[in-house]
Amino acid sequence: MNEPTVQMGPNFIRNLIEEDLATGKHDMIITRFPPEPNGYLHIGHAKSICLNFGLAAIFNGRCHLRFDDTNPVKEEQEYIDAIKTDIRWLGFDWGEHEYYASDYFETLYRYAVRLIDKGLAYVCDLTSDQIRSYRGSLTEPGRESPYRHRTVAENRQLLSEMRAGSYPDGSKVVRAKIDMASPNLNLRDPVLYRILHATHHRTADRWCIYPMYDFAHGQSDSIERISHSICTLEFEDHRPLYDWLCEALEIYHPQQIEFARLNLTYTVMSKRRLLELVTDQHVTGWDDPRMPTLSGMRRRGFPAAAVRAFCDRIGVGKSDSVIDMGVLEDCVREELDSCTPRAMAVLRPLKIVITNYPEGRSEEFTVPKHPKYPEMGSRTIPFSREIYIDSDDFKEDPPKKFFRLGPGREVRLRYGYIIRCDEVVKDPTTNEVVKLMCSYDPETAGGKLPEGRTKVKGIIHWVSVPHAIPVDICLYDRLFTEPNPTGVKDVDYRDHLNPNSLEVLTESYVEPGLQGAKVGDSFQFERLGYFCVDSHSPTSDKPIFNRIVSLRDTWAKLQGEG
RNA sequence: AGGGGCGUCGCCAAGCGGUAAGGCACCGGAUUUUGAUUCCGGCAUUCACAGGUUCGAAUCCUGUCGCCCCUGCCA
Numbered sequence: 001m002n003e004p005t006v007q008m009g010p011n012f013i014r015n016l017i018e019e020d021l022a023t024g025k026h027d028m029i030i031t032r033f034p035p036e037p038n039g040y041l042h043i044g045h046a047k048s049i050c051l052n053f054g055l056a057a058i059f060n061g062r063c064h065l066r067f068d069d070t071n072p073v074k075e076e077q078e079y080i081d082a083i084k085t086d087i088r089w090l091g092f093d094w095g096e097h098e099y100y101a102s103d104y105f106e107t108l109y110r111y112a113v114r115l116i117d118k119g120l121a122y123v124c125d126l127t128s129d130q131i132r133s134y135r136g137s138l139t140e141p142g143r144e145s146p147y148r149h150r151t152v153a154e155n156r157q158l159l160s161e162m163r164a165g166s167y168p169d170g171s172k173v174v175r176a177k178i179d180m181a182s183p184n185l186n187l188r189d190p191v192l193y194r195i196l197h198a199t200h201h202r203t204a205d206r207w208c209i210y211p212m213y214d215f216a217h218g219q220s221d222s223i224e225r226i227s228h229s230i231c232t233l234e235f236e237d238h239r240p241l242y243d244w245l246c247e248a249l250e251i252y253h254p255q256q257i258e259f260a261r262l263n264l265t266y267t268v269m270s271k272r273r274l275l276e277l278v279t280d281q282h283v284t285g286w287d288d289p290r291m292p293t294l295s296g297m298r299r300r301g302f303p304a305a306a307v308r309a310f311c312d313r314i315g316v317g318k319s320d321s322v323i324d325m326g327v328l329e330d331c332v333r334e335e336l337d338s339c340t341p342r343a344m345a346v347l348r349p350l351k352i353v354i355t356n357y358p359e360g361r362s363e364e365f366t367v368p369k370h371p372k373y374p375e376m377g378s379r380t381i382p383f384s385r386e387i388y389i390d391s392d393d394f395k396e397d398p399p400k401k402f403f404r405l406g407p408g409r410e411v412r413l414r415y416g417y418i419i420r421c422d423e424v425v426k427d428p429t430t431n432e433v434v435k436l437m438c439s440y441d442p443e444t445a446g447g448k449l450p451e452g453r454t455k456v457k458g459i460i461h462w463v464s465v466p467h468a469i470p471v472d473i474c475l476y477d478r479l480f481t482e483p484n485p486t487g488v489k490d491v492d493y494r495d496h497l498n499p500n501s502l503e504v505l506t507e508s509y510v511e512p513g514l515q516g517a518k519v520g521d522s523f524q525f526e527r528l529g530y531f532c533v534d535s536h537s538p539t540s541d542k543p544i545f546n547r548i549v550s551l552r553d554t555w556a557k558l559q560g561e562g
Numbered sequence: 563a564g565g566g567g568c569g570u571c572g573c574c575a576a577g578c579g580g581u582a583a584g585g586c587a588c589c590g591g592a593u594u595u596u597g598a599u600u601c602c603g604g605c606a607u608u609c610a611c612a613g614g615u616u617c618g619a620a621u622c623c624u625g626u627c628g629c630c631c632c633u634g635c636c637a
Contacts, residue, residue: 009575009576009584009585010575010576010577011575011576015578034637035637036636036637038636038637068637070636070637071636071637073636074636074637127635128634128635131635132633132634133633135633136633137564137633138564138565138632138633139564140564140633141564142633169635170635172635173635175635182565183564183565183566184564184565184566184632185564185565185632185633186565186632188633191634191635193635194635195635196635210635212634212635212636212637213636213637214637216637217637233566233567233568233630233631234630234631234632235637236566236567236631236632237565237566237567237631237632238632239566240566258567260567260568260630265573271637313574313575313584313585313586314574314575314585314586315574315575315576315585316575317568317574317575318567318568319567319568319569319574319575319629319630320567320568320569320629320630320631321573321574321575322573322574323573323574323586324572324573324574324586324587326573326586326587327573327574327585327586327587329586330585330586330587331586333598333599337598337599338599342596344596367595371594371595371596371599372599372600401597403597404597412595413595414595414596415595416595446595447595449595456595457597458597459595459596459597460596461596524596524598526596526598527596527597527598528596529598551596551597551598551599552597552598552599553597553598554597554598555597556597558597
């Protein structure tokens with residue numbers, strides 16, 4: 001396993017743990033990442049994973065992977081497998097420490113019995129609607145259930161009958177006996193167990209009562225002797241309940257610390273919505289390269305190291321925040337720039353005929369795979385009389401500061417000759433530019449500049465027509481047109497879906513050296529961006545390249561302003 | 563006065579009584595056979611606001627305002 005070097009700036013959780021270690025409150029720290037196997041992991045989970053595994057690595061502790069699988073109707077083995085794959089991809093290893101809340105069902109049941117014996121829990125026959133109305137509201141206290149004062153013996157009897165399957169779904173629950181007037185709604189006799197005659201993906205039909213999250217999560221942490229239970233802000237209100245439970249049960253009491261969950265612009269982050277995008281087929285699946293899921297980003301070509309760098313860069317705090325997508329993209333570019341071999345590709349081809357280059361002749365240029373790291377080796381690119389250039393590198397009527405090709409203009413072919421556009425050939429009916437007749441200067445090969453010749457400012461990429469490999473290109477853009485798709489009043493987030501989030505180009509070409517590229521291989525197509533071979537390429541011989549991220553483009557930015 | 567939390571540059575974020583780190587974005591400029599990369603330089607007299615304590619406050623106290631979360635037999 002590739003053990004990542006963990007980067008983590010100072011943050012309040014790290015400081016707190018440092019203090020706990022310094023004061024001897026703990027000799028070793030144990031954290032955990034506790035996903036529910038009901039969906040795929042997304043970049044928000046990556047933040048939590050990097051935090052929990054990162055902290056464990058920094059302080060020489062350990063981090064458990066625990067599946068909080070207490071709701072059999074929503075959870076599936078498929079998700080467990082996908083989650084494990086994603087965490088390993090991110091570069092983290094939980095070793096032997098793979099746990100399941102369902103492994104603790106028997107212990108949890110004994111805990112429930114213990115509460116009943118202490119008169120701190122009871123079996124309640126109210127319907128869910130009744131429980132809701134008895135709960136009161138934010139501003140009004142609740143009312144006690146008429147079943148609240150059943151005897152210990154009766155409660156024990158009822159609970160064991162519940163477990164034995166004597167009652168139908170929803171007919172009874174067990175509740176903690178805390179305080180129906182508490183200003184904290186979580187303390188108004190919360191439900192601990194419900195009856196669910198459902199087959200669980202791990203315990204099959206052994207149980208027909210299942211613990212609620214609030215009765216499983218904290219105790220699971222306790223059972224695993226988690227020193228620091230790190231979770232997101234919305235569980236802050238639940239902490240008093242976990243405290244109450246640990247005290248009532250007289251069990252080990254982990255310390256819960258809450259941090260703000262990640263939000264990213266131009267995407268959504270809730271599992272519910274991501275699932276909707278998948279089931280409504282707005283995307284092709286959980287691993288659609290436009291999804292903020294780890295599987296989507298992996299397929300898109302984001303390096304795991306970039307995701308880790310991102311998680312470090314955004315920090316950890318308690319204030320609600322929305323991170324600009326640009327931060328993630330910058331991390332991806334930074335990682336890819338140093339490790340990605342360069343290549344030339346033409347996305348929207350425009351043919352050029354070099355009129356003074358002999359017909360039938362061709363030559364090869366040997367150029368570095370990476371201009372800054374010659375140790376990465378070299379590649380050869382063929383040149384011939386006909387080449388493709390990208391159509392936006394030619395403008396019949398060039399705007400100001402456009403230093404690419406235009407009628408009568410000169411431009412340098414990357415790693416090749418300087419050419420001049422002598423003639424523009426158009427389709428007589430559509431008036432579209434179909435071909436450019438150019439001439440080359442044989443004295444300018446490989447960057448050479450003869451004495452007295454003025455330097456050309458523009459350099460463009462190209463591919464030799466007879467040597468070009470046809471490929472399909474997938475251009476991805478942000479999934480939504482709104483920075484905060486769920487934040488616009490009275491508008492469904494799906495109405496902000498970007499209709500142009502995927503553009504498929506089917507007439508693109510790459511240099512012949514990319515012939516043997518394998519799924520997942522990444523390249524920088526010079527002047528265009530980073531691309532990788534898609535894992536869903538058809539078995540046909542025409543590969544698909546996903547654009548991972550574009551290069552920074554100050555020219556495009558200037559254009560946008562104009 | 564229902565409870566809990568948060569408010570430091572456009573977006574994140576250090577800082578924890580001694581006089582505002584860093585990143586992204588943005589703006590200059592240098593180098594460049596990728597308008598990329600790299601490199602330099604600029605970018606909060608001010609920390610939601612108002613009072614108070616102090617020689618000294620983003621940091622302590624009081625009050626005000628704004629935003630987020632909580633009424634699943636989901637997690």
